[in-house]
Amino acid sequence: MSTTGTDSTGHVVVVGAGIAGLAAAHRLLERGARVTVLEASDRVGGKLLPGDIAGVRVDLGAESMLARRPEAVALARENGLADALQPPATASASIWTRGALRPMPKGHVMGVPGTAAALAGVLSAEGLARIERDADLPRTEVGDDVAVGEYVAARLGREVVDRLVEPLLGGVYAGDAYRISMRSAVPQLFEAARHHDSLTEAVRGIQARTAGAQAAGPVFMGIEGGVGRLPLAVARSVRARGGEILTGAPVTELRRRTPGAGWRVVAGDRVLHADAVVLATPAPAAAGLLHAESPRAAAELRAVEYASMALITLAYRRSDAELPEGSGFLVPPVDGRTIKASTFASRKWGWIADEDPDVVVVRTSVGRHGETEVLRREDAELVDVSRHDLREATGLDAVPLETRVTRWTDGLPQYPVGHHARVARIREHIRGLPGLAVCGAVYDGVGIPACVASAYAAVDQLGGDLAAVQELTAHPVQSLHGGAGE
Template sequence: MSATGTDTGQHVIVVGAGIAGLAAAHRLLQRGARVTVLEASDRVGGKLLPGEIAGVRVDLGAESMLARRPEAVALAREAGLADRLQPPATATASLWTRGALRPMPKGHVMGVPGTAEALSGVLSDEGLARVERDAGLPRTEVGDDVAVGEYVAARVGREVVDRLVEPLLGGVYAGDAYRISMRSAVPQLFQAARTHTSLTEAVREIQRRAAAAQQTGPVFMGIQGGVGCLPLAVAASVEARGGEIHTRVPVTALRRDPVRGWRVTAGERELWADAVVVAVPAPAAAALLDAASPEAAAELRTVEYASMALVTLAYRRADTALPDGSGFLVPPVDGHTIKASTFASQKWGWIADENPDTVVLRTSVGRHGETRILDKDDADLVAVSRHDLREATGLTASPLETGVTRWTDGLPQYPVGHHARVARIREHLAGLPGIAVCGAAYDGVGIPACIASADAAVDQLGGDLSTVARLMADPVQSLHGGAGE
């Protein structure tokens, strides 16, 4: 394999069959490598999980993918899902704040407004006045990085952070806006803040650029049958191209031999590969890289994770009258338990079309450092979800069926300095030929970002494997000049 796709027939082992690992395998096969994917669990897909409730097909993990980035939609098409791609039936969402469901303000970037008028009805009069003062404030330096909440609060007040930024970021990272890195989590805002004194003007500039670039069309995309179908389709494509995927095969060690390449220990088996893609969460990656790169492993062990749970509820349509829209977000400052609810049957037209007599809702609970709620059993999580849904929407009916899906340590956290940590990890690994990492722990937690990280890992291996091929052709050089040995 090379960066140009030349077939060398070299063997690459991908550790992990989440969407990043599967995307890497898919791309490697396109470039002519032999590929083996090893997955410790009993299924592929990671946080993308299709399921069923009351006979309705649903997602029990991530349910949509950003369409303004090309990677996820492109991979879905390559995997044969082009005719099943569907945008949301409605893009209208609400905030449950100050005792009512209020329309999600328009004209913001991750909750940061371009004007105070955009937040009328969400902020207090004092909060609106604080936003107006942004234009007259002196520059707030962002330096090499800054917490989103810290910077936004300094410019437009804590109320914007607590009632808008926090619920939006919480929906993506399940984290704390006052800890999350602006450079890593909202990079376009970070870049604009470096060149604008006024934050609101920076937001307006981002919006102008988006308009000039004609970024039209849906922001998000789904898949008929659920986004959980994506990894299954990619896995089928990998196997159709001759790749091997093995589940229930935990990898326990990686060691590099300067002549034979990488020795991969999987249970009682030892496999050899010219290169390895490590596509597992940071703690597992750290354990695998301990021997080959203890420095990279030490950095990976500093990555924190948040846990969360999704509660899925099915109701008779005749018993259910929901507000319009796709659902609502919940600012934690209001003291409610759930952090969001999705009206799945209203958001996705295919669910409503397939199940005209049933309505499906989802709620999510749990944020970084918030363990007490997740210690409750499933029945309690359903009960608190029903309580909050009743308070927010007036829904009093009894569900036909409920389910709880727990994602323990499911979301990596991006604190201030995350970009520098990722750079150090990659720098430590750069001296080792034939090894690359990818996944949500590095450059973004969304599906397109994970796929992009897989593509980058494959690009990196393209050069590495060309070097490996030359070394294998010259055993003397291989023995005495192997990088990282």
């Protein structure tokens, strides 16, 4: 394995064929490496899963990617999907709270407003008045890290967190805003809070700095036919360049050979000898593989918690499905509903409506960190509770043409306070293992651009360039646009 920082000419084994592993393989091949990708499951793509319902193509996993970060959109273009890239047909969404669908406020950063007036209509009069007190409060120190909910509640009151911050963060992490790290999940807000006494003043500063970027293009981007096409396209490119991708090939052993002789990788009855290895797996799998060579890194990875969730996709006849305007709605947990969000997919993505104008596709999601009861229900029960909440929120009471339930067990890593420090420790332990790098959602952000950036940084690390890894560790990629000016 070359250490020039520009070329990688040895044999590299990538463990995991989610978007991070595939992006790593793609970049390694560009740099001249021979690549073998080993995937435990029977398909590539991880949380990006294309599917169909009532004859219409849909995503059964992640459905969009942040376009303000370049990595994911650029990867799509590099792999033949340039003409398929599409922004949402509408970015107008709602909050289902206090008994009604209310327009999503504009002028906030991850639900944190620059002025109380920005949240008028969502918060009560008391909640709005509490925001006004922020300017008069003494400084709230954030230290090395702080929970988003804890800090925002201290500055602006719990109602801001419960009615807006929580559902926005929950949509990305399926977690608890009062546990989620501000430094890892909303890094721009964390940096601003370190330098301002007033939180609303800090948000206005973020808005002023990003005002120019708001006109630069769409915030999010999708792909005609679903973002689930992206890993398939990258996999085709990897194979076309000579890379090998093996599915149904769980890695059971990872050991260093004699110093300078690379790695021994065991997958079933196959034994591979590699100059370098990229681990692009969830934390539990990475921990199991690292236990022998780095017990301390493995212990840190075993401590990472995950949340499970389920997506319920429903197709209706258009003549039966009257929906409100907009792309869908979020649901604050404080309102006691079962679903946490709903997307009017046929409204949000023009290509879904175009594929069959007589079909309307809606999807809901259930499950947050610590919620286990709802996910133990049968598929039919999840469909029933989704239909109940949709009827309560929108009046939609038709019988679906078809339904699909997709379960993502332990699908989302949690970023509690101190997550950035844990990632730094993991990477420090791994630095003692030449020819090994890690990447994926557990480290630097859960969104598609974050996973791709993490993969590229891992490849750079194998080439001897640590700059990208150090930058990501210090400044994770925010996985949801903050809404400033939206």
